[in-house]
Amino acid sequence: MKAVQKNKVLETCLIAGRIMIESGSEMYRVEDLMNRIAYNAGVQRSVVFTTPTGLFIGIENQPYAQLGVISVRTINLEKVENVNTASRQFANKEISLDQLMARLKHIDHDTIHFPIWMQIVAAAIISALLMIIFSGEYDWLDILPAAVVGALGYAVFITVNRLTSIRFIGEFLSAMVIGLAAYLLTGWHLGVNIDNIIIGAVMPLVPGVAITNSIRDLLAGHLLSGMARGMEATLSAFAIGTGIALVFRFFM
Known part of the structure; x- marks a missing residue:
C-alpha cells in the first residue's frame, strides 16, 4: 500500500472517530470502529488512542500517524448510527474508501437537526x-x-x-x-x-x-x-x- 493511500485510510478513520466522539458515542465503540475501518482498508495492525478531547491513530511499526482534536461534544445518535451504517457498508465492499470518506463528510456537515x-x-x-x-x-x-x-x-x-x-x-x-x-x-x-x-x-x-x-x-x-x-x-x-x-x- 502506498504512502498516500495509508494516509487517506488514517484520515478517514479520524473523521469517523471524531464524529462519533462529538456525537456522544462510547470510547470503546469509537476505537473498535476506527480499527475495523483501517483493517478493512488493508491496514492489518493499527494503533488507536482516544480521549474526550482528542484522538490518535497510527500504523504499528510504520512511520504513519495522525492526530485529531475534539472541540465540541454533544448528543446526536443519528450521526452515530449513520457512521456505523457507512462503516458496515465499507466492510461489505458496498462502497470504496473514497466513497466512505465522502459519506462521512456528508454526515458531519449535512445531518439534519431537529428544529x-x-x-x-x-x-x-x-x-x-x-x-x-x-x-x-x-x-x-x-x-x-x-x-x-x-x-x-x-x-x-x-x-x-x-x-x-x-x-x-x-x-x-x-x-x-x-x-x-x-x-x-x-x-x-x-x-x-x-x-x-x-x-x-x-x-x-x-x-x-x-x-x-x-x-x-x-x-x-x-x-x-x-x-x-x-x-x-x-x-x-x-x-x-x-x-x-x-x-x-x-x-x-
Missing part, C-alpha cells in the same frame, strides 16, 4: 411525564406547569449555548430560570407543588447519556475517558443543582 421549536416541545412533554414518574405522585394539576417550566428552561439552555462557549453556564442559568418560574407559578396559584414542578422541569437538562457512557467506558477499561466524562457529567449536575439552590436560598 428548535420541536426540541422545546419535546422538553415540555418529557418534563410533564417524568414529573409524575420521579415524584411518585399522580399530580395531574402540575402536569401543565411542569411542561411550561421545562420548555422555558430548555429554551434558555439552547439560547445561552448558542450565545456563549462557556461550559456549564447554560445549565446554571436555565436551572435558575426553572426554579424562579416554578416559584412564580406556585405563588400565583397556577401550580400546586413546587418540588414536583422542578423535578420534572430539570429532567431535559440532566446529563443522563454522559453518565451512562462514563460508566460503560469505565467498565470497558477506558479509565481516562470514563473519569473525564464522569467529571463532566458531575459538573453539569452541580451547575443545575446550584441554579436551583440559589432560587431556594433567596426566594423561599
Whole structure:
C-alpha cells in the first residue's frame, strides 16, 4: 500500500472517530470502529488512542500517524448510527474508501437537526411525564406547569449555548430560570407543588447519556475517558443543582 493511500485510510478513520466522539458515542465503540475501518482498508495492525478531547491513530511499526482534536461534544445518535451504517457498508465492499470518506463528510456537515421549536416541545412533554414518574405522585394539576417550566428552561439552555462557549453556564442559568418560574407559578396559584414542578422541569437538562457512557467506558477499561466524562457529567449536575439552590436560598 502506498504512502498516500495509508494516509487517506488514517484520515478517514479520524473523521469517523471524531464524529462519533462529538456525537456522544462510547470510547470503546469509537476505537473498535476506527480499527475495523483501517483493517478493512488493508491496514492489518493499527494503533488507536482516544480521549474526550482528542484522538490518535497510527500504523504499528510504520512511520504513519495522525492526530485529531475534539472541540465540541454533544448528543446526536443519528450521526452515530449513520457512521456505523457507512462503516458496515465499507466492510461489505458496498462502497470504496473514497466513497466512505465522502459519506462521512456528508454526515458531519449535512445531518439534519431537529428544529428548535420541536426540541422545546419535546422538553415540555418529557418534563410533564417524568414529573409524575420521579415524584411518585399522580399530580395531574402540575402536569401543565411542569411542561411550561421545562420548555422555558430548555429554551434558555439552547439560547445561552448558542450565545456563549462557556461550559456549564447554560445549565446554571436555565436551572435558575426553572426554579424562579416554578416559584412564580406556585405563588400565583397556577401550580400546586413546587418540588414536583422542578423535578420534572430539570429532567431535559440532566446529563443522563454522559453518565451512562462514563460508566460503560469505565467498565470497558477506558479509565481516562470514563473519569473525564464522569467529571463532566458531575459538573453539569452541580451547575443545575446550584441554579436551583440559589432560587431556594433567596426566594423561599
